[in-house]
Amino acid sequence: MNESDVALIRAAMSGRSESFSTLVTHYRNFVYRTVYGILRNAADAEDVTQETFIKVYQSLKGLRQPETFPTWLARTAVRTALNWVEKSNRSRAAPLEGNIGYVQRDEYRSTQIRIDVENALNQLSPEHRAVIVLRELHGFNYEEMARILEVPVGTVRSRLFNARTKLRQLLSDERGDA
Amino acid sequence: MQYHIPQERLSAYIDGELVPEEMEATRRHLNQCQECMSVVESYQAVGSSVRALLDSLYVPEGIEATVLQRLEMMSGSRQTRHLFEVYLAGMAVAFFGMMLLIISPIGRFVRVVFRLLAAMLHGLLMMSSVLQLVWIVGVGAFMFVVLGISLVGIRRMLHSIQKEAVL
Numbered sequence: 001m002n003e004s005d006v007a008l009i010r011a012a013m014s015g016r017s018e019s020f021s022t023l024v025t026h027y028r029n030f031v032y033r034t035v036y037g038i039l040r041n042a043a044d045a046e047d048v049t050q051e052t053f054i055k056v057y058q059s060l061k062g063l064r065q066p067e068t069f070p071t072w073l074a075r076t077a078v079r080t081a082l083n084w085v086e087k088s089n090r091s092r093a094a095p096l097e098g099n100i101g102y103v104q105r106d107e108y109r110s111t112q113i114r115i116d117v118e119n120a121l122n123q124l125s126p127e128h129r130a131v132i133v134l135r136e137l138h139g140f141n142y143e144e145m146a147r148i149l150e151v152p153v154g155t156v157r158s159r160l161f162n163a164r165t166k167l168r169q170l171l172s173d174e175r176g177d178a
Numbered sequence: 179m180q181y182h183i184p185q186e187r188l189s190a191y192i193d194g195e196l197v198p199e200e201m202e203a204t205r206r207h208l209n210q211c212q213e214c215m216s217v218v219e220s221y222q223a224v225g226s227s228v229r230a231l232l233d234s235l236y237v238p239e240g241i242e243a244t245v246l247q248r249l250e251m252m253s254g255s256r257q258t259r260h261l262f263e264v265y266l267a268g269m270a271v272a273f274f275g276m277m278l279l280i281i282s283p284i285g286r287f288v289r290v291v292f293r294l295l296a297a298m299l300h301g302l303l304m305m306s307s308v309l310q311l312v313w314i315v316g317v318g319a320f321m322f323v324v325l326g327i328s329l330v331g332i333r334r335m336l337h338s339i340q341k342e343a344v345l
């Protein structure tokens with residue numbers, strides 16, 4: 001996070017709505033990708049992203065140090081997403097399969113690999129997906145992840161290890177089948 | 179190499195999450211052990227494919243607009259609720275005020291004033307029956323215009339309050 005982001009967060013904390021709007025623009029990809037990684041569904045990810053920013057708006061004034069904003073934002077996003085999963089598990093039996101919502105990029109052209117990774121992620125638990133997304137996408141350290149997920153550092157370490165091992169297993173199975 | 183490094187430790191090594199001595203020992207082992215090195219590489223490959231997948235994700239546009247809209251709506255309904263509460267509180271204060279007035283010694287004075295006003299009103303009514311219809315219509319129209327002006331004023335005031343309430 002750079003200086004101008006800190007200034008932006010301070011301005012948004014003081015209640016300036018243009019600053020909050022800019023803040024949403026800056027962090028919309030951050031939040032959306034995080035919650036999509038956990039939810040695996042574009043429509044849910046969009047709803048939860050909105051939900052997250054509304055919570056952020058309502059509790060931004062309680063943030064002590066603007067420097068901790070990314071961790072704080074990630075915690076809000078992950079918690080909102082996990083609550084959403086819990087709620088929708090109660091209301092519907094089967095999770096939605098969503099293989100839409102990707103743009104083809106040059107560096108990521110291989111559709112088959114993408115589908116394999118999608119399928120593998122779908123088979124992880126939401127908690128395992130959360131830990132993978134926080135580490136691999138955002139590069140949070142264990143201490144930060146422990147704060148985000150509200151678990152001990154040792155749990156972060158073993159959960160990440162289990163998630164990686166499971167993903168590796170699933171990916172090699174899929175490649176073996178193909 | 180007799181002993182390999184536990185995979186969980188290798189996973190933490192990738193993240194730089196071992197104590198310095200462990201980091202160093204693991205690094206030295208990996209330099210000599212292809213087997214453990216391939217485990218490290220397999221974890222790194224898993225990480226980069228997840229990163230590539232999520233990085234290529236299309237993020238829908240207009241999330242900002244929807245968020246701001248929802249916040250505006252929420253603040254609007256809060257404002258309405260607030261106005262309603264103020265109205266209820268005002269009614270309650272007025273009601274208890276009336277009760278107090280009626281019970282207290284001032285109440286007697288108020289009743290006298292009220293009777294006086296009633297008598298005046300009665301007189302006015304008597305007058306109206308004496309006056310011609312044209313006059314009654316004139317007074318009625320005047321009252322109607324005054325009522326209209328005050329209603330427009332109240333509407334404008336509410337409108338400006340709502341505008342202020344928007345974020």
Ligand SMILES: [Zn+2]
Nearest residue numbers: 182183211214
């Ligand atoms: Zn080894």
